Amino acid sequence: MQDSPNTPVHPKRPARRRVAGAFVTWCSDHLARYVFLAVAFSATASLLLIALFILKEGVPFIVKIGFKDFLFASEWDPSAGKFGIYPMIIASLWVTLGAMLIGAPLGVAGAIFLTQFVPRSVMRIIKPMIELLAGIPSVLYGFMGVMVLAPFIRNHLGGPGLSLLAGSIILGIMVLPTVISISVDTINAVPRTYLEGALALGATRWQSVHMVILKAARSGIIASIILAMGRAVGETMAVIMVVGNAVKIPHSALDSVRTLTANIALEMGYATGLHRQALFATGVVLFVVVMILNSLAMAAMKRKTGS
Amino acid sequence: MEPAVKISVQNLSVFFGRHQALRGLTLNVTANRILGIIGPASSGKTTFLRTLNRMNDLDPESRAEGRVLMDGADIYHPSQSAVQLRKRVGMVFALPMPLPMSIYDNVTYGPRLSGIRDRAILDGIVEQTLTSAFLWDEVKDRLNMLALRLSGGQQQRLCLARTLAMDPEVVLLDEPCSGLDPISTARIEDALSVLKARYTIILVTNNTKQASRVADETAFFLMGELVEMGETSQIFTVPRDQRTSDYVTGRFG
Amino acid sequence: MRIPPKITQAMAVILLGAATLFTVIVLVLIIAFVLKRGVPEISWEFLSTKPKEMGKAGGILPTVIGTVLLPLLAILIALPMGVGTAVYLSEYTRENRITKIIRFGTDCLAGIPSIIFGLFGYIFFVTMLGMGWSMLSGGLTLAIMILPTIIRTSEEAIRAVPQAYREVSCSLAATNWETVYKVVLPNALPGIMTGVMLGIGRSIGETAAVIFTAGSSLMMPNSLNDSVRTMSVHFYLLAREGISNEKAYATAAVLVFAVLFVNLTAYWMMNRFIAKRSR
Secondary structure, three states: OOOOOOOOOOOOOOHHHHHHHHHHHHHHHHHHHHHHHHHHOHHHHHHHHHHHHHHHHHHHHHHHHOHHHHHOOOOEEHHHOEEOOHHHHHHHHHHHHHHHHHHHHHHHHHHHHHHHOOOHHHHHHHHHHHHHHHOOOHHHHHHHHHHHHHHHHHHHOOOOOOOHHHHHHHHHHHHHHHHHHHHHHHHHHOOHHHHHHHHHOOOOHHHHHHHHHHHHHHHHHHHHHHHHHHHHHHOOHHHHHHOEOOOOOOOOOOOOEOOHHHHHHHHOOOOOHHHHHHHHHHHHHHHHHHHHHHHHHHHHHHHHHHO | OOOOEEEEEEEEEEEEOOEEEEEEEEEEEEOOOEEEEEOOOOOOHHHHHHHHOOHHHHOOOEEEEEEEEEOOEEOOOOOOOHHHHHHHEEEEOOOOOOOOOEHHHHHHHHHHHOOOOOHHHHHHHHHHHHHHOOOHHHHOOOOOOEHHHOOHHHHHHHHHHHHHOOOOOEEEEEOOOOOOOHHHHHHHHHHHHHHOOOOEEEEEOOOHHHHHHHOOEEEEEEOOEEEEEEEHHHHHHOOOOHHHHHHHOOOOO | OOOOHHHHHHHHHHHHHHHHHHHHHHHHHHHHHHHHHHHHHOOHHHHHOOEEHHHOEEOOHHHHHHHHHHHHHHHHHHHHHHHHHHHHHHHHOOOOHHHHHHHHHHHHHHOOOHHHHHHHHHHHHHHHOOOOOOHHHHHHHHHHHHHHHHHHHHHHHHHOOOHHHHHHHHHOOOOHHHHHHHHHHHHHHHHHHHHHHHHHHHHHHOOHHHHHHHOOOOOOOOOOOOOOOOHHHHHHHHHHOOOOHHHHHHHHHHHHHHHHHHHHHHHHHHHHHHHHHOO
16 A cells, blocks of 8 residues: 555755755845844834934033023913923813813723623624724824814803813813723733622622722723823824814813913924924923833733733 | 664763753664653653654753764764754644644645645645645545544644644654543554554653554653663563562553 | 612713713724725725826825835834744743743733834935835834734734644644744744734834835835835824825825725634634
């Protein structure tokens, strides 16, 4: 039935070619390793490059004008040489806070409801829908804010309509997918045994959820909120369309404001010289704030996996 | 005629981090015979096997001391390439592990890496090795089928054919029949008996009956040490060490 | 007076459910609103003719071209770099100081707001390297933006390939590199493609970074050095300058469909990936 096992399986190549082949293999393997190592640094290198250039353009300006006159001065008038971004900082702060006041509770509530009280088949449709909504361009949300939300605010609450409130609401809606998505993943990662243990002790579903699961998922949920905050601070296009872009310190939620991001985007097109440097300096401030927020979020995430 | 020594292991110790898996192993593997390695779990049998084709190198924590000579040359010498070694020493793993490709591509994976592109030669290799593994008749009409679709026993025979396709000198088998039905097991054992005329075979098994059926020589490992080694008939009838006797009679295991 | 647990549970479910419903409704309404106003304006003519009067009339052909080419360029650059990084992290090394630095860099890059990318792209590609407002500047900037996504999904896909395959390949005398391109990468491909689609989706919706690097020219691009306008940018300019609400809605609707298509493709690929692994 079979050949004699002593017939050669495949022809032996001449010894010299075999050695050469082995050498080529060894070379290409080592070469591959070094090429991949070099490429692996591309992300880190890009980060360094970005930090370098933003800082290079912005820091000298901050040094020249002085910290206090830049960060804490309230007058922004580039043609008169006044570069105080304090109103913008306050605006960004309040818009972000407002957005989180809306987005965080709704998002976490949604995440809890979807993971604990909804059958998996429904989840399988809803989760992708939410991820899809995360992909909708921000300018669209901004546009809706302009066409629908701002007039509503103007007609029913007063003020110009394009306001801090409008910005917070739109941003709050925009960060919902982020908060929900990450919170859902975090909650789902809590071992099933935690839930089953609590239920076995006679707790209702809701009791197990808020006493056991939420506690276990806490750092992940916090991380998702901080991450969403970082995104809210950095959001530009939607914000530009709905907040009115007036440079002033807001006294009420109905006032028009201008955020740090809006400031950069609006004036970059025609700024020159010192003015342009001021915008880069604004970028530096933004960069630092976002870096801090993201580091906090990463630390919160690590605490989750550490425990 | 003095039987040739294919592999000579001299005082081999293997460490994984701080854990010592093999202690001062010394033995000689005779060419063109089947060496069976028996012993309870965690006695270092698999570690020993993986030392012979330098698969332990894949674990960055592993460290080997002592010498392993094949045909007189130390395989761990810095000038020796692990990749070239594995062309001469093939391995069949405990669980059938076909690659996610067709039967044909599985068998020709190794030869194609060596640079063989001629379709006729590859076809010949496929037919010959599958025949040696007692699998040819069952799959010759569906060589392009995904190998994962075969049954467990067929997959394992495919893995054997795949290893043979490298045209190695030594074939290592790590508990190849665990989890296989008796018929598949018998087929593989038959294949090994025929193949030893051409290859040197080392077979790790936790089934002492299999060793007594198939192996020419048997070595008994216990807790990382080589307790005793000799002709199979001697090991199973008149073992020299009490521990060997206890194990083969089933007093522990 | 303690409220019985069953009642608190009912209250909680109602509250949470209401919150979720509200969220879903709001998000769906936004999409529905845009589609309702925008779809009637869409026609083949709209998609295939050039705009007139800065977009007040005519179609959006150049922006469609821009929206196709720019993400494509970004992927062409980011894919090899991202997959290469992922391969290095999972196949060529184990966790050590270097990998921590690489991961830190990747995670940080992921969190940078798009306006900063716009600033960087402007100062580095457009000005310092002299590329001007061009597809090249835009593509390079977008590539850096989507790099973390590609790296993350590729690494996940590569790690999901069973270790058994690598062992088998090794035992058949393959080098590390051969194992990677013959066994690991082909099996990780669906997962990698998911990352690609996600990156494309992000690029399509990106506005801030694109305006400052690719510019906003309404002319048909002839080369990589030409400025180009994407649909997102076009939409933004139409809305903000108040040029035409109807055209804006129409552009938005097309954008929504594009994002929908990309996301659905990504989702379909992901499902195939999971199905293949569990066979």
